[in-house]
Amino acid sequence: MILSRVARGAAGVAVLLVAAEVAGRTGLLDTQIMPLASTVLAGAAGLAADSEFLHDVSATVEVWAEGLLLATLLAVPAGVLLGSLPRAETALRPVIEFLRPIPSVALIPLVALIAAADGAMKVTVIVYAACWPVLVNTMYGLHDVDPVAKDTMRVFGFGRLAVLLRVTLPSAAPFVLTGVRLAASVALVVAISAELLAGGEGGIGVYIVRAGSGYRIDLMLAATVWAGLIGLVVNALLVRAERGLFRWHAARAGVTQ
Numbered sequence: 007m008i009l010s011r012v013a014r015g016a017a018g019v020a021v022l023l024v025a026a027e028v029a030g031r032t033g034l035l036d037t038q039i040m041p042l043a044s045t046v047l048a049g050a051a052g053l054a055a056d057s058e059f060l061h062d063v064s065a066t067v068e069v070w071a072e073g074l075l076l077a078t079l080l081a082v083p084a085g086v087l088l089g090s091l092p093r094a095e096t097a098l099r100p101v102i103e104f105l106r107p108i109p110s111v112a113l114i115p116l117v118a119l120i121a122a123a124d125g126a127m128k129v130t131v132i133v134y135a136a137c138w139p140v141l142v143n144t145m146y147g148l149h150d151v152d153p154v155a156k157d158t159m160r161v162f163g164f165g166r167l168a169v170l171l172r173v174t175l176p177s178a179a180p181f182v183l184t185g186v187r188l189a190a191s192v193a194l195v196v197a198i199s200a201e202l203l204a205g206g207e208g209g210i211g212v213y214i215v216r217a218g219s220g221y222r223i224d225l226m227l228a229a230t231v232w233a234g235l236i237g238l239v240v241n242a243l244l245v246r247a248e249r250g251l252f253r254w255h256a257a258r259a260g261v262t263q
Contacts, residue, residue: 023043024043026040026042027042027043030042041227046224046227047231049224049225050228050229053228053229058213059229061208062208062209063210064208065206065209065212066208066210066211066236067236069209070194070197073129073131073133073196074132074136074186074193077132077137080133080137081137081140081185082182084141084144085141085142085182086144086178088141089146089147102138102141102142110132111199111203113134114131114200128200128201128206128209131200132196135193135195135196136189136190136193138189139189139192140185140188140189142185143184143188144178144181147177147178147179147180147181147182148178151173152177156169156173159172179252180252184248186244187241187244187248190237191241194240197209197211198211198214198233201215210232210233213225213229214229214230
């Protein structure tokens with residue numbers, strides 16, 4: 007089943023690339039504005055041997071990983087606390103729903119004034135954007151815990167902490183990991199967006215800006231392909247981790263392995 011889904015996805019990408027190539031070669035697309043798909047893919051392959059670009063990739067991955075880690079460390083305990091205290095969640099829910107839709111890139115000018123260091127600014131906006139999927143999924147995971155299981159533990163004399171550690175957190179863990187997976191994609195988008203808007207010493211976004219200043223649209227798109235591949239690989243690894251660590255949850259949800 008997994009191989010079948012991968013094959014269908016690969017076929018869809020291949021059809022899109024062939025259509026773009028044909029459109030460019032037949033003149034439907036201006037190749038001065040939109041290079042041929044083959045040219046972009048060749049440029050993306052060439053970037054694998056470009057040490058300067060690989061340094062930019064490592065800079066993006068570094069701030070992405072740091073921001074995602076900090077967001078997880080902040081959002082999971084907060085989600086557990088709010089999910090365990092209904093009154094606190096009810097009181098703070100309007101604040102969460104007010105802050106959550108605010109685009110993190112809109113905060114870049116403000117954060118840049120507060121955080122003097124380039125890396126600190128990018129990590130801050132990544133943390134802000136990535137916190138919400140983890141926080142909301144953690145809270146939802148605590149709400150989804152079977153109340154019968156918790157009541158059974160209490161009947162046998164287990165206290166709140168024991169119930170939390172033995173029943174609530176294990177049951178909510180799949181939802182937390184799903185939140186991290188969603189946050190990983192958001193964090194990558196925000197990291198590259200911050201590099202595009204605020205610049206810096208390195209990063210995929212910075213490389214795209216440099217390529218654009220030289221009117222190298224092929225290299226701009228090639229770097230974008232790399233960004234997409236990084237996001238695809240990260241998502242695939244986290245999906246694999248979800249299904250490997252929480253097979254019971256996948257079976258309960260009716261997900262085919």
